[in-house]
Amino acid sequence: MIVEKIHTENMFLYYSGKMALNNISIQIPEKKVTAFIGPSGCGKSTFLRSLNRMNDLIDGVKIEGKVMIDSVNIYDKNIDVVNLRKKVGMVFQKSNPFAKSIYENIAYGPKINGINNKHQLDEIVETALKNAAIWDEVKDRLGDSALGLSGGQQQRLCIARTLAVNPEIVLMDEPASALDPLSTAKIEELIVQLKEHYTIVIVTHNMQQAARISDNTAFFYLGELIEYDKTRKIFTNPEKKQTEDYITGRFG
Amino acid sequence: MAKKSTKVKSSKSSDSEKKQASLIDITRKKFRLGDYLAEKVIKGVAFLSITIIVLIFFFVFREAFPIFSNSKEIKSTKTEQASQETYGAVTDNNTNGNTQETYGAVTDSASKDGAQETYGEVTDKQEPQEQYGVQTKEPASIEGSDKKYTVSAGSGTDDNRSAIKTLTSKEWVPVSEKPRYGLLALILGTFKITLISMLFAAPIAILAALYTAVFANKKMKEIIKPTIELLAGFPSVVIGFFALMVLASFLQGVFHYETRLNSFVGGIAMGIAAIPIIFTITEDALTAVPKSFYEASLALGASRWQTAFFVILPAATPGIFAAILLGIGRVFGETMIALMATGNAALMDLNPFESVRTLAATIGAEMAEVVFGDTHYNVLFLIGSLLFVFTFVINAIAEFYVKGKLMKRIQGK
Numbered sequence: 248m249i250v251e252k253i254h255t256e257n258m259f260l261y262y263s264g265k266m267a268l269n270n271i272s273i274q275i276p277e278k279k280v281t282a283f284i285g286p287s288g289c290g291k292s293t294f295l296r297s298l299n300r301m302n303d304l305i306d307g308v309k310i311e312g313k314v315m316i317d318s319v320n321i322y323d324k325n326i327d328v329v330n331l332r333k334k335v336g337m338v339f340q341k342s343n344p345f346a347k348s349i350y351e352n353i354a355y356g357p358k359i360n361g362i363n364n365k366h367q368l369d370e371i372v373e374t375a376l377k378n379a380a381i382w383d384e385v386k387d388r389l390g391d392s393a394l395g396l397s398g399g400q401q402q403r404l405c406i407a408r409t410l411a412v413n414p415e416i417v418l419m420d421e422p423a424s425a426l427d428p429l430s431t432a433k434i435e436e437l438i439v440q441l442k443e444h445y446t447i448v449i450v451t452h453n454m455q456q457a458a459r460i461s462d463n464t465a466f467f468y469l470g471e472l473i474e475y476d477k478t479r480k481i482f483t484n485p486e487k488k489q490t491e492d493y494i495t496g497r498f499g
Numbered sequence: 500m501a502k503k504s505t506k507v508k509s510s511k512s513s514d515s516e517k518k519q520a521s522l523i524d525i526t527r528k529k530f531r532l533g534d535y536l537a538e539k540v541i542k543g544v545a546f547l548s549i550t551i552i553v554l555i556f557f558f559v560f561r562e563a564f565p566i567f568s569n570s571k572e573i574k575s576t577k578t579e580q581a582s583q584e585t586y587g588a589v590t591d592n593n594t595n596g597n598t599q600e601t602y603g604a605v606t607d608s609a610s611k612d613g614a615q616e617t618y619g620e621v622t623d624k625q626e627p628q629e630q631y632g633v634q635t636k637e638p639a640s641i642e643g644s645d646k647k648y649t650v651s652a653g654s655g656t657d658d659n660r661s662a663i664k665t666l667t668s669k670e671w672v673p674v675s676e677k678p679r680y681g682l683l684a685l686i687l688g689t690f691k692i693t694l695i696s697m698l699f700a701a702p703i704a705i706l707a708a709l710y711t712a713v714f715a716n717k718k719m720k721e722i723i724k725p726t727i728e729l730l731a732g733f734p735s736v737v738i739g740f741f742a743l744m745v746l747a748s749f750l751q752g753v754f755h756y757e758t759r760l761n762s763f764v765g766g767i768a769m770g771i772a773a774i775p776i777i778f779t780i781t782e783d784a785l786t787a788v789p790k791s792f793y794e795a796s797l798a799l800g801a802s803r804w805q806t807a808f809f810v811i812l813p814a815a816t817p818g819i820f821a822a823i824l825l826g827i828g829r830v831f832g833e834t835m836i837a838l839m840a841t842g843n844a845a846l847m848d849l850n851p852f853e854s855v856r857t858l859a860a861t862i863g864a865e866m867a868e869v870v871f872g873d874t875h876y877n878v879l880f881l882i883g884s885l886l887f888v889f890t891f892v893i894n895a896i897a898e899f900y901v902k903g904k905l906m907k908r909i910q911g912k
């Protein structure tokens with residue numbers, strides 16, 4: 248049975264008066280992988296960032312309409328943004344581990360949530376690293392700087408760091424765009440595993456990637472949601488001509 | 500060039516001379532005079548600044564060196580120099596200058612006594628005894644300090660032997676029949692005041708920088724940053740004056756201590772001087788922390804404060820340390836505020852509410868009235884060398900400890 252996790256209705260977003268998202272209405276199911284595709288500047292990343300209110304950091308952003316997560320409008324006045332972001336984690340395009348040790352990178356999230364028991368932290372770190380499929384590579388050097396890891400390892404570390412806070416939704420903003428094919432394959436494999444426990448929303452430029460890992464795909468163009476359907480349908484028999492053109496590489 | 504080469508390509512039949520002229524010759528190395536000269540000039544400038552610093556250090560150390568060397572040598576050089584040089588003084592009478600030196604003062608009286616040296620002030624009458632800490636009534640006296648000190652020609656020899664012994668004593672009494680050059684009280688005073696000023700300035704400056712870099716919006720930032728940086732160019736004599744007249748009385752009113760001018764007042768005044776330096780460098784270091792750290796931390800559900808304290812501040816540690824070191828350097832060498840606001844009594848006491856005398860202030864206060872080549876003179880230069888050495892040591896500690904061990908502990912191996 249499909250449960251709806253995220254739901255937006257007639258959502259508009261403006262960057263200092265300029266419209267960036269135009270009337271987005273979408274339902275994202277729980278424990279599935281949903282992919283956003285579209286050419287650069289089409290608003291897919293902006294939309295993703297508005298799902299855990301990361302756009303609040305940018306001056307001059309105004310949002311209209313409803314963004315519901317578990318039937319709560321996250322743009323309500325009395326929403327606690329800090330707790331919202333604990334529930335909706337995010338992995339960024341560029342891997343961004345802190346300038347701390349591998350262990351401290353993972354333990355940071357639980358620590359700020361008040362977990363200080365060393366034994367408990369050890370357990371969380373190990374579980375998170377195992378879930379992100381990087382445990383075997385780093386278990387002997389947890390005290391080393393995270394900045395010494397390779398790009399692919401860093402990105403998996405960032406995923407582990409997000410998982411350590413135990414979110415319900417994981418937003419991924421082109422998580423594999425800066426990685427080589429081998430690392431990309433590992434991340435993709437990981438994403439497919441993760442959907443057992445988490446709702447995953449991923450933005451990608453790589454259409455094969457979207458086809459491989461996602462259950463649903465949304466195509467954005469110029470701030471509008473053109474088409475949203477099962478991935479198989481989008482890639483084999485899209486309804487709109489724009490979608491077909493983009494997927495077949497005729498424009499973009 | 501491109502135009503020419505296409506021409507050549509299009510007209511293949513053109514003669515070989517024309518063809519050769521159009522090609523770029525890469526077989527012969529060309530000497531570029533302009534580049535060469537520019538490079539050398541820049542190199543020279545860079546090395547010149549280093550050389551100047553090294554030369555200053557050698558000069559200062561050379562002047563301090565006689566304390567540790569053979570006393571006879573000193574005596575000879577001393578008399579030699581003493582017979583010739585006159586420093587910074589406007590003298591009305593140069594008639595009998597052979598054995599007399601005059602320092603830093605306007606003299607109206609011509610003392611014709613060859614064996615006597617007069618310095619530091621104008622005297623109408625000669626007294627065989629030393630007399631200090633008492634106000635003299637001569638109207639011609641133009642300086643606040645009232646030391647009068649006669650040196651007989653051979654006194655330097657004994658001074659040098661005993662001077663080394665007294666260097667590690669606790670008393671700084673350079674002007675006396677038995678002068679004692681105990682540096683410990685001065686060193687302690689300097690470190691005490693540095694500590695106080697850093698305890699005062701570092702938290703304020705770092706927190707202000709943290710606010711400006713992380714929390715303040717653009718408008719606030721544009722106001723705060725230049726305002727605090729403006730303080731960096733504040734003349735220290737003004738800060739010293741403020742401390743002397745306002746701060747000292749205010750703090751005494753609050754804390755009810757006995758000595759009005761003490762290391763606490765001096766430390767806070769120097770802290771005020773150091774805040775803009777620490778603030779500026781810290782703010783730059785905090786701003787240089789990648790924004791992705793900030794985003795990553797927020798995305799994990801950290802509040803802004805948690806992000807600022809546990810992610811941004813640790814990531815900027817090297818910069819903050821450099822800022823504090825610069826602040827320490829400023830306080831260490833600060834002379835004017837030390838002269839004005841610390842009380843200038845060389846006391847061996849850990850109590851922050853007692854007067855202190857710093858190394859730099861000692862040089863500033865006494866260099867103008869010291870006999871050239873005298874042991875006292877040498878000791879002042881020794882103090883100068885010490886200031887140099889301490890600065891180097893602090894920087895060395897920072898370089899090796901902070902960048903080595905501390906960073907490893909904070910940021911992983």
